[in-house]
Amino acid sequence: MSSDELKSSAQVWGGPAATTEDSPPAYSGISQEDNNSNEESSSAPVVQTQTTRRPAARVTYDPLRRLGLLATVPYHKYNIPDGALSNDKMSLTVKYSDLYAQPQHMMPFIVEQALLPPKPILRVIGSHGMNTVDFDITLNLAHLLNLKQRKWRFNSAQVSPLQGGIGPLYSDEDDRVMTMLATSVRQFCRDKSENKSYTLTRVVEGLPTDMLAGQVRNLAATVKYRGVLKIDFVCERSQVIVHKQPSSWFSSILRLHPEKKFELAETVWSLFNLSDNEEDVATTEASLRTSQEWWKSWSSTIRNAMIAKHKGNIGIDDWIETRMGHSEPEPRIEWGNDRSHDY
Template structure:
C-alpha cells in the first residue's frame, strides 16, 4: 500500500505526496457550519440567549407588555381580531399547563378602540379608528390594577354545561379547580374561555364629545360611534381526535360543554366616572379628549379612512393643521 503524507502549503491548502498529486482544500464543504465546543461558549453568551427567551422585547413608545402572548404557538387569530383559539391537546388534558397559560394570558390587556363613521346616503365621508389600549397600562408596572377574576358562587355563567347555571360551585378552588374540571371532562366537544374586559371607561361621555365635535363642524350626515375591543378572548377547544370533519359532525349532534368562568379585568379607573375618590390608571376621559380633540377634528375634515395616530397629532400641533379645519366644506348634499 502506498503511503500518503499530507503537507501544508502556503496557500492554506494541503498537498498529498505519493502516487497522486491532488490538492484538497481545507475549507469545509458547502452548507457545513463551524463546530463550537462546549468549552468555547462563554457564560455571558448563555445568559444573553436565555434572557432573550425569558424576557420580552421592549418597544419604545409602546406599553411595557410581552407582545408574544398575543400570538402564542398553535393558536389562530379570528378575522375580526377579537379571539385567539387553539385545539392543542396539552391544554385540554393538563390542568397545570392550562392554568399557567391562562394566568400568562391575563397579563396582557385587550385593545379597546373607537370607530367613528360619517355617511350621507351611499357616500362614506370619513371612517376613523382610535386605539385606547395605552390608557390601560401605566408606565410603572407597580401602578397596574388589573386582576384575574373567577365567577362567584351565585353568578350565572357557563360552568361546564350547554347552558348558563349557578352550579357547580368550586368555592375557594378558583382557577386551578376550574382547569382541573375542564381537563377531566370527558365530553367530546368542550371549550374553555378567558375573556379580557375593560372596566370603568365612560364610553357614553366620550361618544357625546365626539358627536358634539362633529356637529360643530356642521356635518349633516349620519354619524355612527362604535366602541370595539380587539384581542378580548382566548379560547381553548377540545382537540380533533380523529379528523376535523368528524369533530364538526359530532358537535352538531351533541352539546358543547362550555367553561366561561374566568375574566381578566383591565380597569380604566378605580371606579366609574363621577364617583368619589376615582383614580385613573393613566389619564381621565377628559384629559384624553383634550389631547386628541383637535386632531380628530382635523382628520375628519380630511375625510380620513383609517387609524388616527400620533403622527396625525404631530402634524396638527407642530404644523398648525388643526387650524385648517375651522371651515369644512362637506360638498353638496347627497339624496
C-alpha cells in the same frame, strides 16, 4: 403555578412597590442649664409651626408618556403558534390537546395570557347614501389602561369585554385567585365532553362610552357634518379560548355534540388615575376625568381627520402634527349628505 410566581409576574409588570415609612424626628435631651434658661424666657411668645400634608397632585394627561408605559407589555406572547385569531381580532383560539387535557400545562398558559391587557378601540364612521363612506377613523385606547392594577373575577355566566361579569373582584395578591383559577382549569380538563371550550376574558371597566360618543357627535356637528355617524367601542384581543373539537369531522359538520362552554375567568383592567400615584384605584369619577382629559387632548386631531375624510388609524404622529399647529380649514357648507357638494 404558585401564588408567589403570580405575584412575581405582577411585579415584573409594574406591580405595587414596597413603601418606606418616614423616620420619626430626632429629639435630644435638654440640660438643666437649658431648662433654667427656658424658664427665664417663658414669658416670650412662642411660635409653633404645624406641618400640613399636601394633597395629592393632579397629573395632566400626556399621550407620549402613556405610550412609553406600553413598552413594558410583552407583545410577543400574544402570538401563539397555530392559534387562530378571529376576523374581528377579538378572540384567539388554540386547540392543543396538551392544554385541554392536562391541567399542569393549561394553568401556566392561562396565567401567562392573563398578564396581557386587551386592546380597546374607538372607531368612528361617517357615511351617507347607500355606500358612500366619508371618513373611517380608528383610535387605539390601550394607553389609557392602568397596567399596574389588574384584578380577577370568576363567573358562571357569559362575560362582555366592555361590561364584565357580576362577581366580586380579587387582586393579584389574593391567594384565593390561584385556588379558584386552578379549580376552574381542573373542572374543564376533567370534563368528558367531546366539544368543549375554556375562555379567559380580558375586560375593560370604567370607560364612559356614552360620554365619549356624545362628544364625537357634537364634534361632527361643529364641522357641519350631516351624514350618518356610527360609533363603536370594541375590545380587541379580549378572549383567549382553549377549544377541544369532536374528533370526528362528521360530528363537527353535523354538530352532533353541542359546545360546552366554560366562561369562568376574567381579568379586569381599569383606566389609569390622574394623580401623582398611578397605583391609586380608579373610581368612576376618576375614570370619567381621565376620559375627559383624553378627549380634550385628542379632539382637535379627530376633527382634522373628519374634515380630511381620513380612512384608517390615527395615532401619535397625527397628534403631534396637531400640537405643532396643523388645523384643517373649516368647511364652508354642510356636507355628508346627498344634497351637499365637496367643500
